[in-house]
Amino acid sequence: MRKKLSIVDIANALNVSKTTISFILNGHAQDKRISAEVIEKVMKYVAEVGYKPSSLAKSLRTGKSNTIGLMVEDISNPFFASIARLIEDRAYKNGYKIIYCSTDNDTNKTRDLISMFRDRHVDGYIMAPPEGIEEDIESLKNDGMPVVLFDRHLPKVKTDYVEIDNLFSAYNATRHLAEQGFVNIAFVTFLSPQTQMVDRVKGYHEAIKNSKLNGIVEEVVFSQDDELIMQALRDFLKKHTSVDAILFGNNHIATCGLKVMREFGLKLPGDIAVASFDDHDVFKLHTPPVTAIAQPVEDIADNVITVLLAKLNGGSSAAKPQSIILKTDLKIRDSSKKSS
Template sequence: MKKKLSIVDIANALNVSKTTISFILNGRAQEKRIGADLVEKVMKYVAEVGYKPNSLAKSLRTGKSNTIGLMVEDISNPFFASIARLIEDRAYKNGYKIIYCSTDNDTSKTQDLINMFRDRHVDGYIMAPPEGIEEDIESLIKDGMPVVLFDRHLPGVKTDVIEVDNLFSTYNATRHLMDQGFKNIAFVTFASHQTQMMDRVRGYQDAMKSNGLRPTIVKEIVFNQDEEQIMGPLRDFFKGNPDVDAILFGTNHIGTCGLKIMHEMGLKAPTDIAVISFDDYDVFKLHSPPITAIAQPVEEIADNVITVLLEKLNDRSSSPKLQSIILKTDLKIRNSSLKNAI
């Protein structure tokens, strides 16, 4: 294998000190009063031999890698994928590259990924965090690393957070179903103690209580990478609750699984069961009938996340006030939840 050139090799070939070569390659020639002729000579040689700097070594010298670690629950999920794409575009325009990864809401995996990002000297972290990594994030903050959380927060961890108003979102959606005359309304979601999920359940429960409807039906299903492990409990829920006339799904993933089970069982929305899902999705717009959805402001979330992180990266000297930004969602009402569409 051909030996990779180093700064020392270039210095020896041109009979110039490695410190001078380093200053030139790092754009500090003018600052160090290095002559233009020497700069031209070095840059010409570098181009001829095809020298590529070691980015990790450079980050150790400069203290910056110009990379950001982005950790989400599942990068294939349309919600997270859309946000990641927008963050990447904005970051790139500001001189940063993004390294993505999926945590699968697994605490141990997330801790391993944080260590990987540390080894690669990323400049900042953006996370939709699972439970159990509070100490890991506090350690990053203690070491001066900017950390921005989004989609959910970790109680007790003091850092910047961008979220939506989950509680009002499900309260509002449940009230919409009530206004349409549905009474046996169920909330179906993944089992989770994460803040966004707990708020979504609470919003649904508060709406049910406000209208004196009993009982509240909450079905929590354990997340599994094997979709059939999600479909099975959903199938049992539909069979075991024939009186349910409306369902609010807590995420787009469980919403699409629920629609598959309804199709399998010959159930139609809203004739048999009215349907609303959290997180809008192109599939919901194309479904027959189109599915009512709680649309999160994806562009606004991404813009706030990267803006807050860039502010921290560009001003490490000060201690800016921590920001907790809560954004509004939009209930996209479509035929799946309208009784007059029956």
């Protein structure tokens, strides 16, 4: 394998001091009154050998790597993927690159990933955090690292976050199902202590109470294996045959639920009505199209990167943390409309 050239190698080849080479490559040649002849000789040689400076070494010198660590639950999830793409575009236009990773909602994995980002000297962090990393985020903040959370927040950590009004969104969708005449409305979601899921359950319960109905909440243990999720949903539908409508807590569990309903031969909305958090192309293409709570993906991404860039540029490093709550849009489609 060909050895990667260093500044020392260039200095030896040209019989020029490594300090002079460093000044030239870092754009300080004129400040140091280095002759045009030496500058030309160095730049010509660098172009010939294809030398590229170490980004890690540069970050150690400048204190900046111009990279941002983006940590989400699952980068393959369409919701997170869409937000990540928008953040990447905006960051790139402002001179930053994004490093993505998936935490799988695993606390230990998240800690390992934070450690990896520290080693890479990223300039800031964007996270959809799992529980249990409060101390890790506090440590980042104490070291002057800006951290912006989104999708959910950690109540014990004072940092910027961007999320939707989860409570009202669940309330609104549940009320819609009740107003359509459905009386046995279930809320089916993943078992989670995260703030966004807690608020969705609260919103559902408030709507059920105000509609004078009896609520049914099913919290399924998350698994990377969709078959395990689907089996839990099969068991739920077999046990609760009177359920005539379901609000799903996110699009992942909803797509698993739609597969199970097809297995069971259930017709939407005649046998059972469906609505879900997190709109998705699958819901629009499904027959019938599925009612969904559409999160303002572009607004979420824009607010997240705007807050982080402000911190990185030093304009608001000492400012009080912002709590940005955005509205959602209930996309009413045929899956939740009561048959006449």
